[in-house]
Amino acid sequence: MTTNIKKVSNGNEMQTLSNSHIKNGKTISFVPTMGALHKGHLSLVQRACELADITVVSIFVNPTQFAPSEDFEKYTRDIEGDIEKLSEFDVNYIFCPEINGIYPEGFQTFVEVDKLQKPLCGASREGHFKGVATIVLKLLNIVKPSFAIFGEKDYQQLKIIQRMVLDLDLDVKIIGLPIFREPSGLAMSSRNQYLSQNEKKRASFIYKSLTKIKDDFSAGCADVKELVNNAKTFLSEAKINDIEYLEIRDPESLALKSVASKEDIAVIAVKINKTRLIDNIKF
């Protein structure tokens, strides 16, 4: 397949290219990824292409957002496959930096979004959101987009990035797009590749437990304990017992709720065998 996508691996080169587009009055949209692209990513890319004159997709498996015990080494890398998928879209640049280009000798600067990074995934994945916020800030500074697009599957990440952009006066609009799902309801994730067919079947109950919470709420139950306990029983019946969290929270502050309201969000993290999966649903 032929493609006109330019692959850039040097940050200064990418920034210079962006500067010249901006000076020519062009707008830039940006989709940061860790590669291993699936249809969820591609829905972000599609939207990016619609939004601006120039579309940049980055592929960088960022070591600082993986805790030492996590799957950094194992994380799927398939740059050629990713480029082939992106060639179906009107993408102008794929930015694939090297690790030592991003983290030069003596690197020591980190950004943290104090409150939003603490609960949920932040509680178990030490340093994860510090790593995420810092790499996103760096990529935004390099690519200089007017629009940056993220999936709502990583809901806490999206809220952290939106807060960071507001707090640091970054001149970019952050756009969150809905979760893309398998026919079974399982949220698309690069980590789904780790699952066997049988595990995938079990994993489909993650989303079903969220729709159950939403349905129970719609049917009149607003007591969070009851909603969550019923969903946990449901998950237990599907042999999903390794639940890291299953909570109902305020969609902006991520504060815990005791009585649910229609703006709230239910969020879940579970492990299927060794694979950690997250999902969420808005009421």
Place this chain on the structure above:
Amino acid sequence: MTTNIKKVSNGNEMQTLSNSHIKNGKTISFVPTMGALHKGHLSLVQRACELADITVVSIFVNPTQFAPSEDFEKYTRDIEGDIEKLSEFDVNYIFCPEINGIYPEGFQTFVEVDKLQKPLCGASREGHFKGVATIVLKLLNIVKPSFAIFGEKDYQQLKIIQRMVLDLDLDVKIIGLPIFREPSGLAMSSRNQYLSQNEKKRASFIYKSLTKIKDDFSAGCADVKELVNNAKTFLSEAKINDIEYLEIRDPESLALKSVASKEDIAVIAVKINKTRLIDNIKF
């Protein structure tokens, strides 16, 4: 005195103005200050005007870089006097944001330069450099300069900002300019206003102690303990005994030295009565 300087207090307005200059191919230089401008500041402003098409000076007494026990409330504010001084130069904009414009409700994002922020002033001024790095990052994002100019008096601050800019891929050149001194040798500082005539006389021995270190080094003494102890004895004779630090460090990493070399820097912080003063000298 008439002046063509435009005063801007809203961050979005300042960013929009900067964007339009950049689109028109203009370069921007920037001098961030806390006001109470003296000749040291004005030497930075002078250089800024030479460097770029558009010059922006910010005046913002940043609360997050003052520890609770420090002089935030007492810090000199003289915006009208500052504008009058700036009107002597080819400054285009004075950016004077409000505190709640800079730190909106729910603000919670901070940047830290891990290693460089720890020693020297960072050891005694808790959270100071976290506050400095964060406000400078915000101001750079708002003003979008090609050049930002800082004084070398706040040497550790300058090194922290240079490291932050490198680590976060900020598209700006940080320029440090030499310390501006009173005829007595006392480094110019807004905090010199707190000193009585007699205290100013004593304070002039701060710089004299640094030149003594430099002279002793030039005369062949490279033993840091000896250099520092001789300078402390000299200061003691001038009744300066409240020395927070007097050290010889590597000019880039700020690592402590035991044997001085000609690239090194001597740095000092003392208190004269309640006024904390800093200074430094390159060998």
